[in-house]
Amino acid sequence: MIEHFDQHIGVSFPHRFEKSYIQSEIRPDDTIIDLGCGIGQTTLEFAEHLTAGGSILGIDLSKNRIKEANILLKKSVFKDRAKFRIGDIESLDLGDASASLIISQGVLLHVVDKQSAVDEMYRILLPGGRAIVSLAALVDGNPLGWETDSTGVPIEWLPIYRYEEMFTEAGFKSDYILILRLR
Numbered sequence: 001m002i003e004h005f006d007q008h009i010g011v012s013f014p015h016r017f018e019k020s021y022i023q024s025e026i027r028p029d030d031t032i033i034d035l036g037c038g039i040g041q042t043t044l045e046f047a048e049h050l051t052a053g054g055s056i057l058g059i060d061l062s063k064n065r066i067k068e069a070n071i072l073l074k075k076s077v078f079k080d081r082a083k084f085r086i087g088d089i090e091s092l093d094l095g096d097a098s099a100s101l102i103i104s105q106g107v108l109l110h111v112v113d114k115q116s117a118v119d120e121m122y123r124i125l126l127p128g129g130r131a132i133v134s135l136a137a138l139v140d141g142n143p144l145g146w147e148t149d150s151t152g153v154p155i156e157w158l159p160i161y162r163y164e165e166m167f168t169e170a171g172f173k174s175d176y177i178l179i180l181r182l183r
């Protein structure tokens with residue numbers, strides 16, 4: 001799976017965070033972690049709304065994507081508040097309560113052990129923090145399993161209630177937002 005992300009850089013998808021939404025949710029001094037940041041465009045869009053007191057860290061399993069993200073970062077005026085590093089969101093090398101805001105756009109549907117990834121989100125989130133996660137899901141019904149999308153990326157199709165169960169199981173209550181593209 002990750003070989004695909006190493007080779008196909010810059011694939012777009014239709015459940016992107018709206019810019020106005022980013023602005024309304026972010027606090028200037030947030031400590032943000034972007035899980036599955038890809039080449040970092042969204043990470044840098046969030047960085048734009050931080051002051052010097054805030055920071056954002058983008059993490060992705062694909063070394064090629066992190067390499068591209070660091071190239072973008074070098075050209076960015078926000079390099080004082082953003083960083084990128086390679087990592088697996090199923091098992092993060094970050095301390096407990098290290099983020100006030102977690103973002104993850106279009107990632108969870110590709111992750112093999114989703115419950116571990118959601119558990120890790122909860123573990124690294126400060127009490128009172130928020131997680132904003134976008135994904136494509138089925139409105140209802142039974143899980144459809146893994147499919148390959150038009151760009152060749154494996155996606156697991158699960159109904160919304162399965163994601164809600166995972167977030168509840170991890171410990172989340174009303175402190176998370178799912179932005180969904182439904183099928």
Ligand SMILES: C[S@@+](CC[C@H](N)C(=O)[O-])C[C@H]1O[C@@H](n2cnc3c(N)ncnc32)[C@H](O)[C@@H]1O
Pocket residue numbers: 002005006013035036037038039040041042059060061062065087088089090104105106107110111112
């Ligand atoms: C569709 S892209 C989304 C990229 C980015 N969030 C954005 O909004 O542009 C999915 C990303 O998830 C990453 N990914 C998939 N599984 C991962 C995992 N277990 N840990 C970290 N990153 C992962 C892929 O390498 C890829 O960059």
